[in-house]
């Protein structure tokens with residue numbers, strides 16, 4: 315990618331440093347689906363546990379995660395070229411950013427790229443914390459689109475701490491309700507669940523009940539993972555807000571036997587919640 319210009323851009327509570335860059339490709343082979351597509355590097359939502367922080371290793375920025383975004387201004391053109399040869403498949407949108415973060419409102423790169431993907435028979439698997447995705451209902455098509463969101467807790471205060479600039483939990487449920495009503499397949503990722511904050515049986519029961527009420531088609535549950543660059547940010551928040559949990563978080567993430575025991579117990583609670591809500595058959599991924 316070549317930097318084309320540098321400026322301070324659109325804000326979402328924070329003022330991200332925005333760089334306009336050109337890319338050669340925007341569609342990549344992926345272990346998550348057949349492909350992933352990212353029109354941006356960096357994410358204004360600034361989630362404390364974000365696994366995409368590892369991107370800073372390949373795209374160094376002086377700003378912390380959440381305070382910079384590289385905008386791939388030629389993403390639709392690059393994608394159009396790739397689509398001449400690529401075999402249709404599922405495309406995860408997006409793996410290293412939220413494709414509908416606030417900047418997308420101005421740039422509409424994700425929108426243009428999703429339109430191209432669908433026109434070429436690819437399936438868009440959207441996962442976002444932003445209601446901006448609902449803008450694109452006019453281009454999404456049943457059978458070629460799944461609309462999903464991520465929810466880590468039902469507690470608004472916890473969500474604000476861990477996902478400071480993302481949409482509210484109520485907005486995320488609304489994404490699922492609206493997409494479902496529009497006849498689109500829907501999915502929810504409950505994760506990463508916050509150890510000892512949102513991973514108890516009561517929390518899980520409430521999450522699964524709501525998903526069942528809405529009629530969500532696919533449910534994944536993810537535990538917090540010790541991915542590169544995650545612990546410094548998670549550890550700092552836990553030390554500041556939940557000092558009594560700091561040592562437990564550290565052991566759960568870094569001590570293998572403790573982690574295995576944690577995951578096994580969490581998996582049992584998740585399966586119990588899914589059974590109670592009558593959606594066990596929609597559980598596509600579960601820890602433990």
Ligand code: SF4
Nearest residue numbers: 357359360361364411
């Ligand atoms: S919305 Fe997703 S990509 Fe963006 S910061 Fe949060 S976890 Fe990372």
